[in-house]
Amino acid sequence: MNPLLAKPIIDLVGNIFDRVFPDKDQAAKAKQDFMVQSAMMEQSEANAFRDFVVAYEGEGSKVHPWLQILRGSVRPVLTYALAGLYGYGFINPLEFTPEQMDGLFKLNLISLGFWYGERALKNLGLNMGVKND
Numbered sequence: 001m002n003p004l005l006a007k008p009i010i011d012l013v014g015n016i017f018d019r020v021f022p023d024k025d026q027a028a029k030a031k032q033d034f035m036v037q038s039a040m041m042e043q044s045e046a047n048a049f050r051d052f053v054v055a056y057e058g059e060g061s062k063v064h065p066w067l068q069i070l071r072g073s074v075r076p077v078l079t080y081a082l083a084g085l086y087g088y089g090f091i092n093p094l095e096f097t098p099e100q101m102d103g104l105f106k107l108n109l110i111s112l113g114f115w116y117g118e119r120a121l122k123n124l125g126l127n128m129g130v131k132n133d
Contacts (some may be wrong), residue, residue, distance in 0.1 A: 078111060078115075082107050
């Protein structure tokens with residue numbers, strides 16, 4: 001037999017055999033293929049959105065240095081301001097009412113949760129009703 005024809009013939013016989021005697025795992029394989037394709041589509045959509053944002057706002061390295069400083073200072077300034085106000089309320093308890101202190105506590109939780117994520121809040125023991133993994 002010609003070695004150039006051997007592979008196509010073996011593939012053809014294998015395909016015919018697979019169609020005549022289908023595997024029980026063929027449905028699982030089809031489901032897995034579908035999951036892989038959908039994950040690839042989601043990833044491409046996420047990449048397209050990221051490309052749009054970069055085109056709209058500009059890459060970080062191509063933005064004016066003052067804007068880079070402003071972008072980079074938002075998290076620390078906001079976090080330090082909220083934590084500082086909360087700490088100031090403990091040092092001077094007559095400056096804030098209990099409702100204001102409770103509000104500052106909640107704002108600090110929101111800030112920490114947004115900037116540092118749920119995992120940081122769990123590590124601090126502030127999981128407040130969040131299921132542990």
